[in-house]
Amino acid sequence: MQQLPVFLNLAGRTVVLVGEGEAAEAKARLVTRAGGRIVPAWEEGAAIAFVALADDEAARAAAVELRARGLLVNVVDRPELCDFTTPAIVDRAPVTIAIGTGGASAGLAKAVRQRIEALLPSRLGALASALHAARDTMRARWPAAADRRRAIDAALAAGGALDPLDPGAVDRVGRWLAEEIGTAASRLEIIRLTSNDPDDLTLRAARLLGEADHIFHSPAVPAAVLDRARADAVRHRADAPPGDPPPGLSLWISGSGS
Structure with missing residues (x-):
């Protein structure tokens, strides 16, 4: 990962925009949609530029001056001068998907955005809002955070009760919360790598890495593969798979030479 993706709250905040023409107008629309206030030069309290x-x-001179004021600066079409870049955006508020290439190719980011736009139903944002409104009910239903996350993951999986790609999912949130859903038992899956290249992972392995609660792995497994797992999955360096895996989904990953 070459950049840290973040979502910045600009509502009511000041943003410096130096320039004019189509590129400046495009950035102005972006800032305005996010609720920011635009000024043409540095001003006390400005957030970014x-x-x-x-x-x-x-x-270059404008970027140097603004950076000296303590601002993070984006210079249109000059990634080498940027502290941050603006991604291609899929907007299903409050769901926002950002696609970035680190400034390498805005055209590629746009093409990926268009593919994702075609996949996501217009009511995806309504599903997010419904889940947000149901947080207290979910906490009461599943007091343990791990149980709650597993129940939500199962509901949001492909073909699940709340499959995000199903336009009708938002209408089933109440029924899902009322259903009897058992707590997931311990489950251990095994992944044997065929190479150290994460791009060689099978679809099954990639899916399991994205779902697992615990990752048990031999020392031979490269960091590049482990990076494909969920960030909050617990990593365990071990010489053998666990005899008594913890609750939820655990993976045992052995290196390509094992």
């Missing part, structure tokens, strides 16, 4: 100037030297 955009520079949209055609002249290379003018753009």
Whole structure:
């Protein structure tokens, strides 16, 4: 990962926008949609800055000046001068999907966005809002955080009660909360790597890495493969699979030479 993706709350905050023309107007629309207040030069309390100037030297000078004021700066079409880049956005508020390429290719980010746009139903945001409204009910239903997460994961899985790609999922939230759903038992799955390249993972292995609660792995498993697992999955370096795996889904991953 070359950049840290973050979602910045700009509502009511000041954003510096230096420049004019189509590129500046595009950034202005983006900031306005996020609720930001635009000013043409540095102002006390400004959060971030955009520079949209055609002249290379003018753009560089503006970026240096704004950065000296303590701002993070985005310089349009000049990734080498940027502290951050703006992604292609799929907006299903409150769900927002951002696709970035680290400034390598805005066209590629746009193409990926268009593919994702075609997949996601317009009511996806309504499903997110319904789940947010049901947080207290879910906490009461599943007091243990791990049980709650597993129940939600199962509901949101492909073909699950609340499959995000199903336009009718939002209408089933109440019924899902009222259903009897058992607590997941311990489950151990085994992944044997055929190479150390994470791009060689099978679809099954990639899916399991995205779902697992615990990752048990031999020392030979490379970090690049482990990075494909959920960030909050617990990692266990071990010489053998666990005899008594913890509740939920555990994986045993052996290296390609094992």
